[in-house]
């Protein structure tokens with residue numbers, strides 16, 4: 001097997017058997033952590049870390065798009081992040097608008113399609129407005145899907161799914177024995193998306209923090225100590241390279257591209 005370093009020239013590895021395995025993950029999910037610590041390390045206020053983190057999204061989106069990744073899901077604000085001081089919550093929820101104000105034209109030019117997962121309705125009006133505008137403006141784009149997890153929490157996502165399936169049963173539209181994995185999938189925020197192939201978490205924490213608990217069942221994990229604002233193209237490249245070397249078996253004995 002050849003080892004491909006970024007920038008990738010090809011996105012397939014050919015094995016001796018002539019079988020080809022796609023090596024670029026189709027769906028990459030990132031827990032963008034460590035903005036506060038990054039700022040703290042340089043004696044800057046936490047908000048500065050969030051701002052740098054936001055600018056880094058641009059770099060990473062560009063690279064993801066260039067590498068042929070189809071979906072990039074970014075954890076931007078969790079259902080637990082409301083616990084932070086009000087001023088920080090307000091700042092964090094202003095960032096999508098700031099980001100889109102500056103970068104939406106670039107996203108459009110790159111043929112990126114913006115989507116979100118999470119409890120959208122509970123977001124402040126100004127956040128919803130800016131994000132909805134970006135969703136609408138990019139709705140017909142056919143390139144990278146930039147899927148922003150905003151006010152996202154996996155447990156509440158599953159609770160909502162269970163409630164809505166229970167209603168269907170109550171109304172006589174579904175028998176309990178008819179509930180299968182696909183039923184649950186179809187009630188999640190991610191219903192239109194394949195599960196992530198690769199999960200990246202920056203800043204050294206080895207936990208999921210309520211992110212995509214159902215969807216990550218067979219995802220490859222990659223952790224780095226680097227804080228999100230310092231997560232460069234070279235870091236991303238290292239993660240993609242590590243992914244290429246993973247042998248995904250999905251419970252079977254042979255390496256498989258997909259379940």
Ligand code: IPE
Pocket residue numbers: 032033034035036037038076077078081092203
């Ligand atoms: C990630 O950075 C941004 C969000 C969680 C919204 P943090 O703000 O969690 O930074 P640390 O983990 O405190 O360094």
Ligand code: IPE
Pocket residue numbers: 031032033034075076077078081205207209
């Ligand atoms: C996870 O980071 C959430 C986001 C990156 C949006 P946190 O910083 O909130 O996670 P914990 O609190 O360290 O688990």
Ligand code: MG
Pocket residue numbers: 033034035
């Ligand atoms: Mg954190």
